[in-house]
Each structure stands twice: as C-alpha cells, then as structure tokens.
Amino acid sequence: MQFFNLSNAQKRTIVTEIGESGNDSYVLSFKYKFPVEDEKYVKIALSDIIRKKFNLRIKKDNQMEFSQYFSQLDPKIDNQLFYYYDMSIEKEDEIKEFIYQFTKTGFDEIFDSPLYRFVVLKTRKNIIVLGNVHHILMDGTSINILIKNLKSYVNNLKNNQSYEITSPSYEKYVKKEEKYLSTKKSKEDEKYWVDSLKNYSSNYFTLDNLNVSKHEILLEENTIKKFKKISIIENDNISPFLLALSILSLYFFKSSKSKDLVWNTPYHGRDFGDDTHNMLGMFVNMMPLRLKYKGELTFKDYVLYVKSVLKKGLSHGKLSFNLYTQKLQKIGINPAMLSMYSIVSNSSDSGVEYIWENEESEFPLHIRVNSSLNDKNGLQSLFLEFNKGCYSHEAIIDILNGIKELINEIADNPNEKCGNFKVLQSRFFRAEKYFKNIVKKSDGETFISPDIQIRKENKDIKEKEISINKNLIKNFSKKIKISPNALFLTSTLLTLNRFVFNKNILISRTTESNGKIIDYPFGLFMESDKTVKEMLIEVEDELIKSEEYKFFPYDKISGDNIVFPDFKYYFENKEYNSKNDYLENSNEVNSTEVNFNEVNSDEVNINEINDKINNSSNKAYLIIKSIDNDEYKVSLYYNAVIYTEKLMETFIKSIEIVLKKLINDQNEKIGNISILSDKDIEKENKRQEDFEENIVDEPLLNKAFENTVKNNNDKIALIASDGEFTYDELNKKLIA
Structure with a gap:
C-alpha cells in the first residue's frame, strides 16, 4: 500500500472536519435520473466507476499526520459500492422523504473509511442515482464530471460499446502541486495575496455552531432576459457568476455603507496541466478577492472592473489560502475577516441536481449561483445560506428583499451609475453601526476601580443587596411616562459617573435575544446641565433603540470598536408585556413617547444569569428583580478579590440615594445630584465650616x-x- 500526501485543498477541509466531527457542511449531495429501462446499465457503470475512482482513503497516524492511499475494492462484491432500493410502488411524498433523509446524513468517520455513499433508487418512471460524497474526496466540478462519465458509460453499454475511464489518478495532481510550491511562481503568488490584502479591516463572526437557514432567490423570466443582454460587455463575456458577484458586491457596499469588501471566492484549481481538467478529486481553493466601491462607474463598467480583479486573482490562484494565513496574521488580518461573505458557482451542464439539504456551513453567509442550472441560460438563481447564530430571521428577510430590489433596478437600467442605485441600509447593518458608535463615542469601558491590590487573577463572587418599594417606582414611572427600567438604569449610570469621575459611561446591558442571554454595550454622556426628566427620557429612548436592534448577534462579532464592558446591568421585567399593561390604558400617553413592549419585556431564565455571573470575569453585575408585589430587589454581585465589602455597600446604597433624588425632583439638574444622603451632606457642610486650614512646614x-x-x-x-x-x-x- 503506497501513501502520499494530502493536497492543500484537502488539508483545509480536514481541519474543519476534525473540529466539527460528523458535521454535514462538507458533504456534497446530488442526484441524477435515468429512464427506468436503463437500470441494468446504470448498475454496471456505477459499480465500475466507484471501484476505480472512489477507492481513496485518508490516513491519520499517532502524531496527527495525515496521508492518503488507494484501497482495493473487490470487483465481485457490489454491496460495498452502493445500495439498491425498489420504491416503484411508493408514493411521491415517501420517495422525497427517503431522498431527504439520505442526503442530509454526514460521515461519522473519515479515516480509513469510504468517503462516499451511493444509492440506486427505482421509482415508477426513473432510476435515480443518489450520492453523498465528502468534500475531501471531491469538489462540485468533480461531481459534474462524474455524472458526464456515468451518462457516457451507460450510453456505450446500451450500444454494446466498451467504455474506458481515462482520467488520471489524483496522486498526480498532488505531486504537481508539491512541485509548484518549490517554484518562484508560488512566492510571487504569496506576495500578491499578502500585498492585495494589506490594511484591510472588517468585523468578523466567531461561529459556535454551523447551523444555517436557506433561502433561494429565483429571478423572473423577464429579468433573466434583460440580464442576457449584458452577457457580453465591450466584447468581454460576462458569466452568471461574475454578474452575481457584481450585483451582490454593490448591494453589500451600499447596504453596509462600506467601500472595501473581501469575498471568499473559489478557485477551480485545475490549471496544473491539461490532464487535471477532467480529473476527479478535491481541487477548490479559496481566493480572498478584494473589491472596492466604485460609485462613479456605470453598473456595466463596474462588472468589467470586477472581472479585471477576478482575472488577476485567478492568475495567482494556485497558492492555497492556508499557506499564507500566518503572514496575513502578522500584518493584523484575521483570516475570519476574509470569510464573512462567500460565493460559489454551482452551475451544471451535465443535468446533475445538487441537493443542499445540509444543515451546516462553515461560513456566516454563503451564496450559490445557478445551483444545478445551466449557465447558458443566464443568471437564474441565487441560493443563500445564512448562519442562524449570526443572522436572525428578520435580518435575513431584510437582506433578501434588498437584494431582490437591486436586481430589478439593475436589470432595468444597467447603464446607470452605481452611486445612483437606491439601496436602503438594512437593519442588520444599522444595528452593527449603532453598537459600534456607542463604543466609539465612549472613553472606553466604565468600571469601579478596585480597592484591593492583587498580583494575580482570581475570583470570589459575593453579593450585596437592597430592596426598594415598588409603588414608589411605579407611581413615578407612570407620572413621567418612562419605564422602571429607565429609572433604575439612569440611577446606575449617574452613580457610576460619580464613582469614576467620567461623564462618558459605557457598560454592558443584559437582555434576551432570540431565546438566549446577550450582553450589549450601553453608553451615555452624562450632561450635568440636563434635568432629571430630560436625562430619564434620553435613557428611555436609548433603551428602546437598543432593544430594537437586539436581534444583532453582538456576542458573535469581533473587530474594531467591539468591546464587552465588565460592569453589567440587567433589569428583569416579567410583569409588563406592553405599555398599556403598565400605564393602565392611560389615554394621555402618546404611543410614540414610550414603548414598554420593546424594553426588556422578555422573560429570561435567571439560571442563565447566574451562569454568566459565575463563569465570567465580571468585576460587577447589577441585577434588578421584581420579587413580589411590594418590592424590587437590587442585587450587586462583585468580585471580593478586588473589591472590599465596604466599597460595594457604599456603591449599592448610592444607587438607592440617587434613585430617590431623581424621584423627588425631576427638574433638578443632574450635575447637582450627589451620591451622599441629605444627612451626610449636612455633616459634610458642618465639617467644612469647622475646618481650619493648617499651614504645613513643607510648602511643596x-x-x-x-x-x-x-x-x-x-x-x-x-x-x-x-x-x-x-x-x-x-x-x-x-x-x-
């Protein structure tokens, strides 16, 4: 048995597979229909092709080194090659369910195991060949080549002709790639990619699961015809993939208000010689294609610009992305920045139908152009896969509608300047900008300076609590038409302002989003000239705006102006599901003034909050909770390793003092509000009156x-x- 190395395309695949064992993001599923009378020929042809072209296996040794080899399949045993099912008397729905269950199944083991699964399925009218192939074994182009070979083989058998499978071994490609990596050209390619990505900056998602939501945009026949008119621009052929890339780039530029964007685009990897053109295997490489916004160009000219960038990238595409990621990291570019947007052509000229029943994807947003469709018929379909942890349902619908509108605009007038197309900023990108601006406007996160000096990180969570009369809060909130949450939050912000001597306050506010607990940044500039009422209304407005954008996955994003302040605030509000519930249908309340339905009305599992307290590195966590009909319980959880009990007791009592002062006089300037009680203020005034200045001997x-x-x-x-x-x-x- 002879072992040889993995290609770099395979190496990239295996890293994700090991990290997410058994996931289906790298499973290619497909089907092709033959007439039912071809059953005998299909079985013979498929068996021979599998024996000769699907016997590749992956090996892992004790040192986690990977290699591959060709196993020997017994030509006398067909049941190790594919399964046969006769469903000719079954209903259509049962056949569809069978296909669905088959294609969504991943591979539990990838080492020393077959990386394919085939079924020959007989129905009333057809013989359907179903296939599951792991991406480490083959790419989408290989599936298209496979079906062409299978069709030719079956036709030859029907005509009593022999068929020879002539495509070379995948090992030959691996050797050619290894030779290329020792050439000057590979170094030039590396320099090109590193130089082209210098100074690129983007926020990026951290994916804790790969589950996706799938949506397809099918272009109307009239729109397809309009786009066919620009399939040639200035004697340049424009492929559906290129057209889609140009449209989508323009949408995300205008919707996100950015002018610099990188697309994770595929490189076919088949220009290592003519013999690789029809070879079966995994060749696809990622190209981080960097595009700029060109508002001054017409759309047709913009397509030509995109084509020029794509051609340049393809000329340097042989070098696998994983071979220069370390150099990118050295210049401050996280590879995750380059995978925020991914696009691939899954068109087919063989008639194969790719089945995207996979529930997982390695990308936050992955777009398939003309999936299973022939490019000769123009741009017909965009199949979008959104990571569920990154994009909420409402964000997805918003983006889809925006893309559809731009498609129609461009189809009607491709000679219009890009800057003149109207694209509304999606709520997703508005939310991202909103939270980034909160951080950007601040002086950094706000926290109380520790009063215990320590030399190493440690944690000992303790609690201080106070109770506040609920009627006091309710009556004032109704009177001034703000939520109890806004009153407590304003008191907290103002107390922090007094403790840290900074008017720019930035904390984390915990709330429920899409069924889970997330911390969002909440910031405010405490203007001392504002009255209590003005400040309360401003906090209320910011609360409503923050809740409006809580679908944004702030806990998944990393990058510039993304911080997670250590001081955290959570108001548990189970009682008020709408403003009318709270205000008792008061007719004098303007619906635009307050919206309690949007302000933290979701019921949150307090166990999740406790987990956040115990498992985080928070310096302090303030929780306001309604415990009965009479009281609010205000709990301050703090790290006793860095804070004394006296300091934390002073802080939480100061919140109570400030809150009552806000209630007592809504017209008072907040700059005049002290964290001292009236009694303490009297003592301080008397001390100042009794104070006698003593001249020290040393004046300096x-x-x-x-x-x-x-x-x-x-x-x-x-x-x-x-x-x-x-x-x-x-x-x-x-x-x-």
Missing part, C-alpha cells in the same frame, strides 16, 4: 514626598502593569 508637594521616602525607602510605593516600584525607585524616576 515634592518635598513632602521626599520626606516620606526617607522613612519608607525600601517599601512598595506603586504597582504598575510593567512592574513594582519602591519609594526610593519612584523618587529617582520623578527626579529624573
């Missing part, structure tokens, strides 16, 4: 410090991120 601060140094020469004076300093060392630095 530096002299006073030097005196301290003499008595504490070797003691630690400062603990900083870059080390510790004694009084003597610190004094020398100050003098220097």
Whole structure:
C-alpha cells in the first residue's frame, strides 16, 4: 500500500472536519435520473466507476499526520459500492422523504473509511442515482464530471460499446502541486495575496455552531432576459457568476455603507496541466478577492472592473489560502475577516441536481449561483445560506428583499451609475453601526476601580443587596411616562459617573435575544446641565433603540470598536408585556413617547444569569428583580478579590440615594445630584465650616514626598502593569 500526501485543498477541509466531527457542511449531495429501462446499465457503470475512482482513503497516524492511499475494492462484491432500493410502488411524498433523509446524513468517520455513499433508487418512471460524497474526496466540478462519465458509460453499454475511464489518478495532481510550491511562481503568488490584502479591516463572526437557514432567490423570466443582454460587455463575456458577484458586491457596499469588501471566492484549481481538467478529486481553493466601491462607474463598467480583479486573482490562484494565513496574521488580518461573505458557482451542464439539504456551513453567509442550472441560460438563481447564530430571521428577510430590489433596478437600467442605485441600509447593518458608535463615542469601558491590590487573577463572587418599594417606582414611572427600567438604569449610570469621575459611561446591558442571554454595550454622556426628566427620557429612548436592534448577534462579532464592558446591568421585567399593561390604558400617553413592549419585556431564565455571573470575569453585575408585589430587589454581585465589602455597600446604597433624588425632583439638574444622603451632606457642610486650614512646614508637594521616602525607602510605593516600584525607585524616576 503506497501513501502520499494530502493536497492543500484537502488539508483545509480536514481541519474543519476534525473540529466539527460528523458535521454535514462538507458533504456534497446530488442526484441524477435515468429512464427506468436503463437500470441494468446504470448498475454496471456505477459499480465500475466507484471501484476505480472512489477507492481513496485518508490516513491519520499517532502524531496527527495525515496521508492518503488507494484501497482495493473487490470487483465481485457490489454491496460495498452502493445500495439498491425498489420504491416503484411508493408514493411521491415517501420517495422525497427517503431522498431527504439520505442526503442530509454526514460521515461519522473519515479515516480509513469510504468517503462516499451511493444509492440506486427505482421509482415508477426513473432510476435515480443518489450520492453523498465528502468534500475531501471531491469538489462540485468533480461531481459534474462524474455524472458526464456515468451518462457516457451507460450510453456505450446500451450500444454494446466498451467504455474506458481515462482520467488520471489524483496522486498526480498532488505531486504537481508539491512541485509548484518549490517554484518562484508560488512566492510571487504569496506576495500578491499578502500585498492585495494589506490594511484591510472588517468585523468578523466567531461561529459556535454551523447551523444555517436557506433561502433561494429565483429571478423572473423577464429579468433573466434583460440580464442576457449584458452577457457580453465591450466584447468581454460576462458569466452568471461574475454578474452575481457584481450585483451582490454593490448591494453589500451600499447596504453596509462600506467601500472595501473581501469575498471568499473559489478557485477551480485545475490549471496544473491539461490532464487535471477532467480529473476527479478535491481541487477548490479559496481566493480572498478584494473589491472596492466604485460609485462613479456605470453598473456595466463596474462588472468589467470586477472581472479585471477576478482575472488577476485567478492568475495567482494556485497558492492555497492556508499557506499564507500566518503572514496575513502578522500584518493584523484575521483570516475570519476574509470569510464573512462567500460565493460559489454551482452551475451544471451535465443535468446533475445538487441537493443542499445540509444543515451546516462553515461560513456566516454563503451564496450559490445557478445551483444545478445551466449557465447558458443566464443568471437564474441565487441560493443563500445564512448562519442562524449570526443572522436572525428578520435580518435575513431584510437582506433578501434588498437584494431582490437591486436586481430589478439593475436589470432595468444597467447603464446607470452605481452611486445612483437606491439601496436602503438594512437593519442588520444599522444595528452593527449603532453598537459600534456607542463604543466609539465612549472613553472606553466604565468600571469601579478596585480597592484591593492583587498580583494575580482570581475570583470570589459575593453579593450585596437592597430592596426598594415598588409603588414608589411605579407611581413615578407612570407620572413621567418612562419605564422602571429607565429609572433604575439612569440611577446606575449617574452613580457610576460619580464613582469614576467620567461623564462618558459605557457598560454592558443584559437582555434576551432570540431565546438566549446577550450582553450589549450601553453608553451615555452624562450632561450635568440636563434635568432629571430630560436625562430619564434620553435613557428611555436609548433603551428602546437598543432593544430594537437586539436581534444583532453582538456576542458573535469581533473587530474594531467591539468591546464587552465588565460592569453589567440587567433589569428583569416579567410583569409588563406592553405599555398599556403598565400605564393602565392611560389615554394621555402618546404611543410614540414610550414603548414598554420593546424594553426588556422578555422573560429570561435567571439560571442563565447566574451562569454568566459565575463563569465570567465580571468585576460587577447589577441585577434588578421584581420579587413580589411590594418590592424590587437590587442585587450587586462583585468580585471580593478586588473589591472590599465596604466599597460595594457604599456603591449599592448610592444607587438607592440617587434613585430617590431623581424621584423627588425631576427638574433638578443632574450635575447637582450627589451620591451622599441629605444627612451626610449636612455633616459634610458642618465639617467644612469647622475646618481650619493648617499651614504645613513643607510648602511643596515634592518635598513632602521626599520626606516620606526617607522613612519608607525600601517599601512598595506603586504597582504598575510593567512592574513594582519602591519609594526610593519612584523618587529617582520623578527626579529624573
């Protein structure tokens, strides 16, 4: 048995497969129909092709090194090649269900195991060949070639002619790729990709599951005909894939308000010689194609621009993406940035039907152009797969509608300048911009400075709590027409403002989104000249806006201006499902003034909150919870390793003091509101009156410090991120 290396296309595939064992994102499912009278010939042809072209196996050794080899299949045993089912008397629905169950099945084991699964299915009218093939074994082009071979083989058998499968071994391609990697051309290709991606920046998703939601846009016949008129532009052929790439790029440019975009586009990988053109195997490489927004160009000219970038990329496409990712990381480019948008052509000229019943995909958004359709008939279909963890249902529908509208606009006037096409910014991108701007406008996250010095990370979560009369909150909230949440949140923000001496407050606000708990950034500038009422209304408005955008998967996104502040706030509101429930159908309330239905009305499992408290590195977590008809319980969970009980008790009591002051005078300027109680303020005023200024002997601060140094020469004076300093060392630095 002879072993040989994996191709780089296979290596990229196997990394994801190992991380998500048994997932179906790399399973290619397809079917092809023959007339029922061809049954005998189909079985013979399929058996021979499987024996000769599907005997590749993947090997893994104890050191996690991978190789591959060709196994020997016994030509006398057909049941190891495919399964046969006679469903000629079954109903159509039962046949469809059988096909669905077959094609959605992944491979539990990929090492030393067959990476294919075939069924010959007999119905009343047809012999259907069903196939599941792992992507590490074959790509989509190979499936198309396979069906062409199978059709030719069957036709030859019907005409009593022999058929020879002539495509070379996949090992030959692997050897050619290895030879290419030692050439000067591979280094030039690497330089091209690294240079072309320099300074690219984009937010990117972190996928914790690969589940997708699938939607297809089928173009109307009239639209297809209009696009056929621009299948040639200035003597350049324009493929449906190129047309789709241009349309979709323009949509995402205009919808996201960006001017720089990278598409994960495929490279067929079959230009390592003429003998690779019809070879069966996995050849596909990812090309991170970087496009710019060109609003001054007409759409037709923009298509030519996209084609020029695509041609340039194809000329450097031999180099596998995984071979230069480390160099990209060194210049600050996370490879995940380059996979936010993925597009591939799944057209077919063999008649094979690709079946996308897979429930998983490695990309946040993956688009298939003309799936199972012949490109000769023009652009007909866009099949979109959205990762469910990244895109909510409403976000998907919004994007789909936007793409459809732009398709119709462009079809009607392809000579229009790109800048003149009207595309509304989708709610998904508005939400992303909203949360990014909150962070951008802040001075960074807000948290209370620890009053215990520690030298290593540790955690000991403790709780301080207070209770506040519910009627007090309810009556004031009704009077001023704001939610209890806004009142508690304003009190918290104002208290933080007093503790950290910063008017720009940025915290995390916990809420429910799509059935799970997510922390979103919530920020506000505390203008001291605003009245209590003005500030409460501003907080209420921001709460409503934040809730409007809570479908955005903030917990999945990474990149610039994406932060997760350590101080977290959660208001549990189970009681008020609508504003009318709370305001008791008050006729004087304008529906545009307040919308309690949008403000944290979802019931959240408190166990999830407890898990967040115990499993996170939060410095502090404030939870307001309605515990009965009389009281709100305000709980402050804090890390006792870095905070003293006295400080946290002072903080939570200050929230209560501030809240009551907000209620007492809604016309007071917030700059005049103190976190001290009235009694403490009186004491402080009296202390100031009794204070007598004593003139110290040393009038200069530096002299006073030097005196301290003499008595504490070797003691630690400062603990900083870059080390510790004694009084003597610190004094020398100050003098220097």
